[in-house]
Amino acid sequence: MYIVTSEQMRSIDEHTIHTLGIPAASLMENAGRAIAEEVIRLCREEQRPGGAVRVGELKKRQSRAHTGPGDWPGRGGDITADSALAMEQPGDQQWYMLIGKGNNGGDGLVAARLLLEAGLGVTLVYADAPEALRGEAAVQRDAAAQLGIPALVHGREAVDFSRCTGIVDALLGTGSRGAPRGAYAALIEAANDSGKPVVSADVPSGLNADTGEVFEPCIQARVTVCLALLKRGLVQYPGASVAGRIVVRAIGIPTRLAPEHGSSVRLLTDEVLRRALRVDTSRLRVPDGHKGTYGHVLLAAGSLPMSGAGLLSAKAALRAGCGLATWALPAALLPHVIGTVPELMLAAAADGDSGEWNAASADAVLRLAESRDVLATGPGLGRFKGDTDWLRRLWQQTDRPLVIDADALNMLADAGPHGPRDWGKRSAATILTPHPGEMGRLLGISTPEVQRDRMEHAVRYAREQGVTLVLKGARTVIATPSGEAYINTTGHAGMATGGAGDVLTGIIAGLLAQGLSAEQAAAFGVYLHGEAAERAALLRGDPSSLLTGDIIDAL
Ligand SMILES: NC(=O)C1=CN([C@@H]2O[C@H](COP(=O)(O)OP(=O)(O)OC[C@H]3O[C@@H](n4cnc5c(N)ncnc54)[C@H](O)[C@@H]3O)[C@@H](O)[C@H]2O)[C@H](O)CC1
Numbered sequence: 001m002y003i004v005t006s007e008q009m010r011s012i013d014e015h016t017i018h019t020l021g022i023p024a025a026s027l028m029e030n031a032g033r034a035i036a037e038e039v040i041r042l043c044r045e046e047q048r049p050g051g052a053v054r055v056g057e058l059k060k061r062q063s064r065a066h067t068g069p070g071d072w073p074g075r076g077g078d079i080t081a082d083s084a085l086a087m088e089q090p091g092d093q094q095w096y097m098l099i100g101k102g103n104n105g106g107d108g109l110v111a112a113r114l115l116l117e118a119g120l121g122v123t124l125v126y127a128d129a130p131e132a133l134r135g136e137a138a139v140q141r142d143a144a145a146q147l148g149i150p151a152l153v154h155g156r157e158a159v160d161f162s163r164c165t166g167i168v169d170a171l172l173g174t175g176s177r178g179a180p181r182g183a184y185a186a187l188i189e190a191a192n193d194s195g196k197p198v199v200s201a202d203v204p205s206g207l208n209a210d211t212g213e214v215f216e217p218c219i220q221a222r223v224t225v226c227l228a229l230l231k232r233g234l235v236q237y238p239g240a241s242v243a244g245r246i247v248v249r250a251i252g253i254p255t256r257l258a259p260e261h262g263s264s265v266r267l268l269t270d271e272v273l274r275r276a277l278r279v280d281t282s283r284l285r286v287p288d289g290h291k292g293t294y295g296h297v298l299l300a301a302g303s304l305p306m307s308g309a310g311l312l313s314a315k316a317a318l319r320a321g322c323g324l325a326t327w328a329l330p331a332a333l334l335p336h337v338i339g340t341v342p343e344l345m346l347a348a349a350a351d352g353d354s355g356e357w358n359a360a361s362a363d364a365v366l367r368l369a370e371s372r373d374v375l376a377t378g379p380g381l382g383r384f385k386g387d388t389d390w391l392r393r394l395w396q397q398t399d400r401p402l403v404i405d406a407d408a409l410n411m412l413a414d415a416g417p418h419g420p421r422d423w424g425k426r427s428a429a430t431i432l433t434p435h436p437g438e439m440g441r442l443l444g445i446s447t448p449e450v451q452r453d454r455m456e457h458a459v460r461y462a463r464e465q466g467v468t469l470v471l472k473g474a475r476t477v478i479a480t481p482s483g484e485a486y487i488n489t490t491g492h493a494g495m496a497t498g499g500a501g502d503v504l505t506g507i508i509a510g511l512l513a514q515g516l517s518a519e520q521a522a523a524f525g526v527y528l529h530g531e532a533a534e535r536a537a538l539l540r541g542d543p544s545s546l547l548t549g550d551i552i553d554a555l
């Protein structure tokens, strides 16, 4: 499922209408129909919570199941109405349709006509004077007027939302710029205050469709009927938290146009993992495999105050399926961790009995890396004198896939104004796994600035630096050197617990060791990490009590 910006959507719309010749009126009709169908679906759910089937309906279904009058020759066959737009008890539904002056409003006008047709009560509420509508929206305005659909104009007539059972938000779509103004703001606030369920056309009005930034005020939708292609702002927080249930509905625009019009971001689903990323889990174990077949991970991690981080990463790498894992750690720590994970091999890095890393240990790490398949570093490393140069040597002097996390990212942030690209392009995969704070340090901007447009920052950094970047957080972004990106949807807030990032580093390293590419290991690793956290929370019954070790056990 491709994810688009407003500009990419506009370009795809343009191509569809003016090059493919599909009339804008058809697109708007399809959009309005999709919105109407989702309103009716919501009404049904409200009428019959849990979707209980009525006895009458059951009987009707049974009667159709057997031969009977409908099958007798010469008898009129079954004649049914279009069920998606029909309701058993439409009469008690009164829907207020908030209509903006653009095409979003046009979609809402089509939906109003179709809901009226289905027997629901509808009232139009124009934000601007109806005369302000242009083009296809004006055509729909006139059709609604000729059908005698009641219309109120904000500012001319009072709008009493207590009289309605639901609201369609067709005020602002991808043409919205900045915070809602004037009548738009007033109607958004009144709709939110009414407590009635709101179905938003395309995007909730007041949401930045590109970044997910929520302006004040912004519709809090129960359902967002996203048209043709998923908009970026719906899958990034805080936008994701105002959208409610998101239903992406086809309206006749060929979605395969998305990549041709600049969209390189996809929702990371099981299907995308298998089809686009070609992750084939059946190849992760072969009948005649042996420990060497599945790779050997070297973790250079942990220090006196944070030895656990190294342990968690190394254990996660084994759980992710690598054949062998060696944990290189400061010599003073080694005696204390012997036997904690018997499956783990340990290697001491000379530390002058300090329990801390030092610049001279780079030689030992490089030597160990020669007989390992993947090198991961960062978790619990701590900072030490000459550490950026220490990392530069690992970057430049090993041709192994390299996973850089936590403090190693902070060392990277000191690599200079152009970032690590000054260290030269690596022949092997390089994966960085920053959380927003570490990303801010890599970019030299604040964490809120990173969060204001996560996707854009991740895509640009990965492409400029030639690395695979995993920008962690709610809806983790995986961005590749080629400009492709994926938005993860597994996991939950319970993962905001100490060590979760260390585990992700281990999982990604463990997958790289089994021969997955950087893109596959990063995407599949993030997906698995979230899935495992979901399963762990189910086992414990509550995400807030989750410990990172539970995620490893659930892997
Ligand atoms: N062929 C198509 O393009 C299709 C579009 N679809 C729908 O159209 C909207 C995009 O419509 P557009 O006319 O570009 O803009 P909007 O309706 O989103 O904007 C309304 C209008 O409001 C004014 N405005 C902008 N920002 C603000 C603000 N902050 N406060 C107040 N007023 C504002 C401005 O004048 C805009 O023109 C898209 O989302 C779809 O819903 C169809 O889906 C079919 C194909």
Ligand SMILES: [K+]
Pocket (backbone or CB within 6 Å): 104, 169, 170, 171, 172, 173, 200, 201, 202, 203, 204, 205
């Ligand atoms: K809207």
